[in-house]
Amino acid sequence: KAGVTQTPRYLIKTRGQQVTLSCSPISGHRSVSWYQQTPGQGLQFLFEYFSETQRNKGNFPGRFSGRQFSNSRSEMNVSTLELGDSALYLCASSPDRGLLSYEQYFGPGTRLTVT
Amino acid sequence: ELKVEQNPLFLSMQEGKNYTIYCNYSTTSDRLYWYRQDPGKSLESLFVLLSNGAVKQEGRLMASLDTKARLSTLHITAAVHDLSATYFCAVSFGNEKLTFGTGTRLTIIP
Numbered sequence: 001k002a003g004v005t006q007t008p009r010y011l012i013k014t015r016g017q018q019v020t021l022s023c024s025p026i027s028g029h030r031s032v033s034w035y036q037q038t039p040g041q042g043l044q045f046l047f048e049y050f051s052e053t054q055r056n057k058g059n060f061p062g063r064f065s066g067r068q069f070s071n072s073r074s075e076m077n078v079s080t081l082e083l084g085d086s087a088l089y090l091c092a093s094s095p096d097r098g099l100l101s102y103e104q105y106f107g108p109g110t111r112l113t114v115t
Numbered sequence: 116e117l118k119v120e121q122n123p124l125f126l127s128m129q130e131g132k133n134y135t136i137y138c139n140y141s142t143t144s145d146r147l148y149w150y151r152q153d154p155g156k157s158l159e160s161l162f163v164l165l166s167n168g169a170v171k172q173e174g175r176l177m178a179s180l181d182t183k184a185r186l187s188t189l190h191i192t193a194a195v196h197d198l199s200a201t202y203f204c205a206v207s208f209g210n211e212k213l214t215f216g217t218g219t220r221l222t223i224i225p
Contacts, residue, residue, distance in 0.1 A: 033212065033213070035213075035215075042215060042217055042218065043203065043205075043215035043218075044215075045212040045213060045214070048212060056211060056212050058212065090157060090158065092158075092213075103148075103160060103163050104148075104160070104213065105160065106150075106157045106158040106159075106160075107157060108156070108157045109156075109157050
């Protein structure tokens with residue numbers, strides 16, 4: 001079974017630009033979550049999508065947005081990039097949201113560098 | 116707001132020794148996770164603990180959960196170099212997000 005895939009793996013952008021990251025969950029998984037990892041703030045939750053609906057949202061500004069498609073693939077978008085957005089962005093998928101099956105499987109991440 | 120604290124933040128230990136990483140969390144949780152992360156890599160799931168008293172073991176790693184004390188431990192037995200990595204605990208409640216600890220950077224010295 002293929003794991004979670006994220007594209008692109010590495011990205012360099014300039015301040016003020018926008019960026020879109022993509023995540024393909026494990027086949028059959030309907031929940032996709034996004035996390036930002038930085039040396040200073042650690043791992044922080046961005047948002048979660050389930051069946052094309054945003055179910056949870058972290059404490060990030062509105063410049064961070066996401067969506068999920070009918071095939072469970074998800075994208076996140078960051079507009080008006082700032083230097084502080086440089087981070088590893090991790091996507092995780094899980095089968096559903098039931099108590100016994102809420103293990104999250106993480107993708108390899110997208111390393112975003114803002115210059 | 117759920118807060119998760121890990122200690123120590125950094126741990127340097129000799130091969131063959133035993134040590135324990137601690138994870139405390141501030142409010143009720145019904146799932147506790149342990150992950151491993153190698154430099155520049157993603158998170159690898161190690162254990163999911165669901166109930167009070169749960170204990171899981173894989174190789175030289177053993178995780179336990181005490182929900183009354185809101186404490187989980189990750190015990191390393193007879194450490195080997197391959198265990199060098201950063202270890203994270205994370206907790207969630209119901210269908211809420213995962214809240215991660217700060218991570219423990221473990222270095223095994225030959």
